[in-house]
Amino acid sequence: xxxxSGYIGLILQGALVTLELTVxxxxxxxxxxxLAGLGRVSRFMAVRALATTYIEFFRGTSIFVQxxxxxxxxxxxxxxLSPLQAGVLALGLNVGAYGAEVVRGAVxxxxxxxxxxxxxxxxxRGQAMRHVILPQxxxxxxxxFGNNAIELLKGTAVVSLISLTDMxxxxxxxxxxxxxxxxxxxxxxxxxxxxxxxxxTGMRWLERRVTRGLDGVRT
Amino acid sequence: xxxxxxxxxxxxxxxxxxxxxxxxSMEVLPGEKLALIGPSGSGKTTILRILMTLETISGGxxxxxxxxxxxxxxxxxxxxxxDRHLHRMREKIGMVFQHxxxxxxxxxxxxxxxxxxxxxxxxxxxxxxxxxxLLDMVGLADKAKNMPAQLSGGQKQRVAIxxxxxxxxxxxxxxEVTSALDPELVEEVLNVMRKLAAxxxxxxxxxxxxxxxxxxxxxxxxxFDRGKIVEEGKPDEIFRNPRQERTQTFLRKIIAxxxxx
Numbered sequence: 001x002x003x004x005s006g007y008i009g010l011i012l013q014g015a016l017v018t019l020e021l022t023v024x025x026x027x028x029x030x031x032x033x034x035l036a037g038l039g040r041v042s043r044f045m046a047v048r049a050l051a052t053t054y055i056e057f058f059r060g061t062s063i064f065v066q067x068x069x070x071x072x073x074x075x076x077x078x079x080x081l082s083p084l085q086a087g088v089l090a091l092g093l094n095v096g097a098y099g100a101e102v103v104r105g106a107v108x109x110x111x112x113x114x115x116x117x118x119x120x121x122x123x124x125r126g127q128a129m130r131h132v133i134l135p136q137x138x139x140x141x142x143x144x145f146g147n148n149a150i151e152l153l154k155g156t157a158v159v160s161l162i163s164l165t166d167m168x169x170x171x172x173x174x175x176x177x178x179x180x181x182x183x184x185x186x187x188x189x190x191x192x193x194x195x196x197x198x199x200x201t202g203m204r205w206l207e208r209r210v211t212r213g214l215d216g217v218r219t
Numbered sequence: 220x221x222x223x224x225x226x227x228x229x230x231x232x233x234x235x236x237x238x239x240x241x242x243x244s245m246e247v248l249p250g251e252k253l254a255l256i257g258p259s260g261s262g263k264t265t266i267l268r269i270l271m272t273l274e275t276i277s278g279g280x281x282x283x284x285x286x287x288x289x290x291x292x293x294x295x296x297x298x299x300x301x302d303r304h305l306h307r308m309r310e311k312i313g314m315v316f317q318h319x320x321x322x323x324x325x326x327x328x329x330x331x332x333x334x335x336x337x338x339x340x341x342x343x344x345x346x347x348x349x350x351x352x353l354l355d356m357v358g359l360a361d362k363a364k365n366m367p368a369q370l371s372g373g374q375k376q377r378v379a380i381x382x383x384x385x386x387x388x389x390x391x392x393x394x395e396v397t398s399a400l401d402p403e404l405v406e407e408v409l410n411v412m413r414k415l416a417a418x419x420x421x422x423x424x425x426x427x428x429x430x431x432x433x434x435x436x437x438x439x440x441x442x443f444d445r446g447k448i449v450e451e452g453k454p455d456e457i458f459r460n461p462r463q464e465r466t467q468t469f470l471r472k473i474i475a476x477x478x479x480x
């Protein structure tokens with residue numbers, strides 16, 4: 001009879017790494033999403049081109065390859081990252097590229113009438129973006145951001161391939177030591193699900209908060 | 220006679236192959252109340268939008284208080300205006316839109332105070348005091364903390380007027396400000412504008428289909444058709460004795476549609 005408590009503890013340690021990766025990756029993804037998303041609607045062509053290149057590149061190549069590239073290829077250019085740093089970087093850049101399109105779409109969805117009101121009130125572009133456009137665009141981004149965060153959470157499993165001891169990595173360790181697949185993989189199945197549930201619950205709460213007063217009505 | 224506050228010189232506006240304004244020239248005197256009437260697509264709204272710098276122009280020049288609007292002098296020649304020049308010129312001009320364009324995420328008071336605080340650096344307390352005076356003037360002081368979604372169309376439009384006034388423009392542009400309103404809400408907005416016309420010496424340009432109001436409000440009426448001013452004159456001349464056939468036809472249609480003149 002196997003004593004499972006030690007093994008479960010191992011998986012829980014892995015869960016912490018997964019959590020850490022998800023949170024840090026999401027922070028980077030949000031930053032990249034806003035940088036590139038707003039870059040896409042910039043009036044400077046060079047900025048637009050840079051943002052488009054970033055988005056197309058990171059959406060068009062697999063997270064697996066990106067991760068390997070960051071972890072195994074960058075050292076040749078003199079940049080050596082820890083597995084955690086590499087994981088956060090690859091996940092954040094990858095999911096940020098998807099998020100950028102969300103930011104762009106939401107900003108574009110705030111119509112011409114609001115922009116024209118800003119011009120008539122003599123706001124600068126930056127003031128209009130910060131005080132009028134983004135506060136209205138944010139509620140439109142949140143549901144898709146929630147999706148992206150869950151995708152990122154699930155994407156963290158690939159970091160086990162660069163020997164980062166996340167939840168999936170630990171489950172495999174437990175599997176090879178105990179010969180049981182059912183228990184470790186059922187445990188992480190439930191844990192992934194609970195984490196995803198926490199994300200979607202949090203996003204719904206956030207959505208309610210930022211849409212307060214709008215009553216779903218736009219003028 | 221005072222120098223014109225607005226001088227529009229041979230303005231051309233094209234959208235692709237469609238010419239909306241075809242060499243339009245006009246002048247507006249300081250304090251003048253002008254009504255622009257005419258069929259849809261005649262270019263009357265376009266000229267307001269051009270004055271608010273919401274459009275680009277395909278040719279011509281506009282002067283506001285003697286300064287070029289779309290151009291600026293540089294080394295002795297006129298070049299297209301940069302952002303800084305546009306911001307300086309926009310200080311003189313305010314606009315009220317057909318669909319109000321209030322900021323739905325801000326309460327009524329914040330809608331009115333936002334621009335003075337951001338563009339003129341007015342302190343919050345000062346901006347709010349002024350905003351309350353303006354909201355009182357449009358009869359909505361008690362709605363200051365409401366969100367736009369909680370207001371009727373007429374109330375929204377009155378807030379939009381207060382918001383534009385908060386920047387103390389010298390020229391106010393009203394673009395079909397009652398067209399999106401239910402009929403019973405039109406009068407409350409027109410009353411505010413009557414008050415404004417009586418109490419201030421602001422220059423006002425009004426695009427409207429309310430012929431009765433245009434008659435009472437305006438010092439001068441311009442009839443637009445196909446991107447040109449076909450006829451202009453005192454309200455009585457235009458509405459009682461239009462000389463041009465196109466003006467007559469237009470007014471007949473409007474009256475047939477049930478509008479009071």
